[in-house]
Amino acid sequence: MSRAIIALGAVALLLAACDREERKLSHESTPASLTPQTRQVGELQPGAQGAGLTEIKTTRSFDPSNAWEMSQGERLFGWYNCAGCHGRNGGGGMGPALMDDRWLYGDKPDQVFQTIMEGRPNGMPSFKGRIPEDQVWQLVAYVRSMSGLAATNAAPSRTDSTGGLAPSQNQLPSAQPYTKPEPKP
Amino acid sequence: MSPLHDALHPAGIQAAHIASLWWFTVVLCAVVFVAILAALFYALRHAPRADAGSLPDMASMDRPEARTERVVVTGVVLSAIGLLALLGASVATDRALATMPLENAVHIEVVGNQWWWAMNYDDPDPSRIFSTANEMHIPVGRPVIVSLKANDVIHSFWVPNLHGKKDLIPGRVNTIQLRADKAGVYRGQCAEFCGLQHAFMAFTVVAEDDAKFQQWADAQRKPAPEPTDAKAKLGHDLFMSGTCMMCHQIQGTTANARKAPDLTHIASRPTLAAGTLPNDPQVLAAWIRDPQKLKPGAQMPAHHVPDDEIDALVAYLETLK
Numbered sequence: 001m002s003r004a005i006i007a008l009g010a011v012a013l014l015l016a017a018c019d020r021e022e023r024k025l026s027h028e029s030t031p032a033s034l035t036p037q038t039r040q041v042g043e044l045q046p047g048a049q050g051a052g053l054t055e056i057k058t059t060r061s062f063d064p065s066n067a068w069e070m071s072q073g074e075r076l077f078g079w080y081n082c083a084g085c086h087g088r089n090g091g092g093g094m095g096p097a098l099m100d101d102r103w104l105y106g107d108k109p110d111q112v113f114q115t116i117m118e119g120r121p122n123g124m125p126s127f128k129g130r131i132p133e134d135q136v137w138q139l140v141a142y143v144r145s146m147s148g149l150a151a152t153n154a155a156p157s158r159t160d161s162t163g164g165l166a167p168s169q170n171q172l173p174s175a176q177p178y179t180k181p182e183p184k185p
Numbered sequence: 186m187s188p189l190h191d192a193l194h195p196a197g198i199q200a201a202h203i204a205s206l207w208w209f210t211v212v213l214c215a216v217v218f219v220a221i222l223a224a225l226f227y228a229l230r231h232a233p234r235a236d237a238g239s240l241p242d243m244a245s246m247d248r249p250e251a252r253t254e255r256v257v258v259t260g261v262v263l264s265a266i267g268l269l270a271l272l273g274a275s276v277a278t279d280r281a282l283a284t285m286p287l288e289n290a291v292h293i294e295v296v297g298n299q300w301w302w303a304m305n306y307d308d309p310d311p312s313r314i315f316s317t318a319n320e321m322h323i324p325v326g327r328p329v330i331v332s333l334k335a336n337d338v339i340h341s342f343w344v345p346n347l348h349g350k351k352d353l354i355p356g357r358v359n360t361i362q363l364r365a366d367k368a369g370v371y372r373g374q375c376a377e378f379c380g381l382q383h384a385f386m387a388f389t390v391v392a393e394d395d396a397k398f399q400q401w402a403d404a405q406r407k408p409a410p411e412p413t414d415a416k417a418k419l420g421h422d423l424f425m426s427g428t429c430m431m432c433h434q435i436q437g438t439t440a441n442a443r444k445a446p447d448l449t450h451i452a453s454r455p456t457l458a459a460g461t462l463p464n465d466p467q468v469l470a471a472w473i474r475d476p477q478k479l480k481p482g483a484q485m486p487a488h489h490v491p492d493d494e495i496d497a498l499v500a501y502l503e504t505l506k
Contacts, residue, residue: 025477075484079444080431130431132486 020067020154024134062109062137064144065151073142074168076135082143085123089166090146095123099146099167107149112140142168190372192345196392197365199282199348206278213267282348285362290328293321297333297340297353297375299484300382301446301459306402315405316434318446319388319459324398325368333359341377344390350376365392372460381482387460408437409449409505420501423494428486435505445485452506458483470499 063069077083090098101107105115116136119126127136145155145168156169195201233242292307305316323329333342335353342361343350346369351361365371375386393401412418421438424430430440436449457464457472458480472479473495475487488495 023482025481129426130428132428132488135486 019063020065022066023068024066062113062140064109064141065154066141067154067156069138070141070145070150070154070168071156072135073138073140073145076131076139077142080127080131080139082139089168090143098143101147103147107144107147109137109140109144112143113137116140189346189369190374195346196367196369196371197347197363198285199363200346201366202278202281203349206274209274210271213271217264217267282362285328285364287328287330287362290330290362291323292330292332293323294332294334295321295342295353297335297337297342297379297386299337299380300375300386300480300482302373302386302388303446304388306405313406315402315436315449316447317405317450317454319456320391320454321373321388322391322393322398322401323365324395325365325392327395328362328364331361331363333361338379339377340375340379340386342373343376344371344373346371347390347392352377365390368392368394374460382461382480385459385461385480387456389455389460404453405450409435412501412504414500416497416500417504418501420497420499423498424501428488429498432485448502448505450505452503466499466503469502470495473498 078088085093085095086098087093087095092098096102096104103111105111105120113136115124116131116139117126117128117133131139141150144150147167150168158169189196192200192207193204195204235242294305294307296303296305302319303316304318304321306314308314331342333351333353334357335355337355339355340353341350342353344363347365348361348363351359353359369392371390371392373388373390375383377383379386391401412421424433424435425439430438430442432442432445434441434443434445434447434449436447440448452464454464456462457468458476461480462468462472468479472485473488475489476483476485477487
């Protein structure tokens, strides 16, 4: 009897671990309409570390331990040309780097979601109505993984890209807290 | 008319070479197989019979069988001749495949994607280059040079009626040369497992005479017409302001992304979703609403938007002949 319980428990554990690879192919929360929506950029200014963000409404819960979502996010990061401003692997360029631990508008999943949906001052466009919400969540998962915020059991042990380690991989140590450099005397 | 997918009914010189090699191999192997079976049955019939009381036959221990050596030597020589014949035929076929005359060739670049094909028709004049998807028209009797590329994983280009397989490898360019000698519609298929929808990654090859091919190519080069009726206009506006234009391209409009199939002349194509579905308005509407129901895993997201928006989009796409 107790053996059966142990076996059942082991199977349950194994099944629970399958979430990592689960592919949620169809969602109900895709765009409610294709008609152009008003794009608005909030009053936010950078540097507030997410302070002053309003609650966002989304029908979907964010699953930080899903590896498939993260790799889809990586693909979309290239497709939608996020890399054009934020650099391949999030090294930064015209837009801020995404692989460090500085988050101008907050590092929580819903804060990153809001940043992509609403756009931010000084260049970040709003992608509301342009990218379905599900894909924005996938991008959120990938963007957070680049600064080591992904669950270690979900971060990839290798990536599709050639040429060394990518910041989203779990071999890398997580980003060091940013300290303001001492001004030179 | 469903397209042919049959390597034993070659419609081009390359496939004909491969088919004759195939027939040669089959016939030779069949002859060998029948000969071996005949030898086996002969041996079974002519072996001395023993019953429960007879002693084991130890004769071969004392004196080697006189005929064994002759039989073995004959067998080895015949096998060697047969294998050399196969080798020779194979080398000759390879040589014939590699020496197809290439004057006046049509150049097409085929790019494999999960799970569809992009066909880019090259031309020395850049303004005459055009793209389509999952459909390839080729002129009968003219050689076609296909450069093969891949965007994500390894795929394989296979039109059994025209040629053998050739892989599309990310970061590399492979080429395959073929020629259709018989007009017809042939089916091509991805022949290298490439993920969830590998089985539904097909395309259509239409081989037609040169005049018809030029006519088709000229039509494909034209940019998309401006929509005229109100519904199609609404569809156009929705396409340009929403998610569609983030991935798709329609020549002559602001939709210029190259991540998903070119839709400039989608209404003229025979199939949707890489040979998966017939191209008719109802299927197209169902596809836009939720591609995951029709082809799970396809990279296009679902659009649960109001019916009138889907109708308008379909009305617009149907004008893209």
